[in-house]
Amino acid sequence: MLQMCRTLSLAAMCLMLPVTALSKSIALDIRPGEGVTDQRKLSDYFAPLKDTNLDTDVFILDSGRPGVTALLLGGTHGNELAGTVSALVVLENVVVKAGKLVVIPFANHSAISMKDTRNHIAQRHRIQSRSGERYLVYGDRRTDPDDQQAEDPEVYKNPMGYELKNGAESRNLNRTYPGKPDGTPTERASYAIIALVRQEQVDISLDMHEADTPENKIQTDGDYRPGGNKRLAYTLVSHPRGLEIAAYALLGLEEDINISLKLEESNTKYRGLSHLEIGNATDSLSFLSESPNPGQDRWRGDGDVVTDPRYPLKHRVGLHLRLFKQLADAYADDSGEAFVIEGLPEYEALMTGDIGQFLN
Numbered sequence: 001m002l003q004m005c006r007t008l009s010l011a012a013m014c015l016m017l018p019v020t021a022l023s024k025s026i027a028l029d030i031r032p033g034e035g036v037t038d039q040r041k042l043s044d045y046f047a048p049l050k051d052t053n054l055d056t057d058v059f060i061l062d063s064g065r066p067g068v069t070a071l072l073l074g075g076t077h078g079n080e081l082a083g084t085v086s087a088l089v090v091l092e093n094v095v096v097k098a099g100k101l102v103v104i105p106f107a108n109h110s111a112i113s114m115k116d117t118r119n120h121i122a123q124r125h126r127i128q129s130r131s132g133e134r135y136l137v138y139g140d141r142r143t144d145p146d147d148q149q150a151e152d153p154e155v156y157k158n159p160m161g162y163e164l165k166n167g168a169e170s171r172n173l174n175r176t177y178p179g180k181p182d183g184t185p186t187e188r189a190s191y192a193i194i195a196l197v198r199q200e201q202v203d204i205s206l207d208m209h210e211a212d213t214p215e216n217k218i219q220t221d222g223d224y225r226p227g228g229n230k231r232l233a234y235t236l237v238s239h240p241r242g243l244e245i246a247a248y249a250l251l252g253l254e255e256d257i258n259i260s261l262k263l264e265e266s267n268t269k270y271r272g273l274s275h276l277e278i279g280n281a282t283d284s285l286s287f288l289s290e291s292p293n294p295g296q297d298r299w300r301g302d303g304d305v306v307t308d309p310r311y312p313l314k315h316r317v318g319l320h321l322r323l324f325k326q327l328a329d330a331y332a333d334d335s336g337e338a339f340v341i342e343g344l345p346e347y348e349a350l351m352t353g354d355i356g357q358f359l360n
């Protein structure tokens, strides 16, 4: 609390207002199903996160039987809706029969609590769930500057010594791995996730992301023409140790949902990203998936992040979840350990109707 009161005016407010009045809290609607066996906080793995806006919910789905332990991360970037909703669909539908699942739906809790600063996409999106009206939350890419408790540096040198020219990237959870116990709040959050991977003995992790759609355009003289960064969507990035598993998973995915993803190996010179650093710092195999989000296309301005006809949310969620299943199955085949889950929606079932039919 004292750290939050950096300036004189804020300090005065701190004296007058209760703590809750200072935090920008948004109701994160999570309705765990019968498969969730334990609910924790990220601060249970690294106590200094407690009572900060970087602390976040961690859910355990434990079969009680030996097998593969898998970690699913949603919301590393708060503006990448398919990652958070994929995690919610798992929490609200899946029962693990062999092995264990650890799910963090909102990895950067601060980012999800802030409005999107890129395209100013609305923060709440109404859907019809199995039990009626419900809202999905869309946030920002990075940690809220108020929660970071420091000005952005001109150049950000991350814990691995890699320099990023845009100082705002110091608030990007996917640039701060493997984190630092005495670092910035964002560095502490990635440090806590690494601590969780170690403590839960995670075998395999998938960090679910979204990127510009392949229809991206670039701005020229005040107008837009086709071009821009089409590289990322429909990609699986793999730690060098995970390449074989990744290749098997992508073959399985083609058979499962008839969609081909690109396979990219982590660039070992570009430090600080989850798919490289989780695998480097722990025994876990780490992967990162990218789906196409119309909300991230600058040329669209206000892309439809739920019901876009070409890139609907249900398609993007299906992509992440079926890929996750293929990765875990490939790991199980390779290691000889068991991984059995029930209730994960098939891609075709997701594409029939709306995403809400898989949310409580």
Ligand SMILES: [Zn+2]
Pocket (backbone or CB within 6 Å): 076, 077, 080, 209, 210
């Ligand atoms: Zn991302």
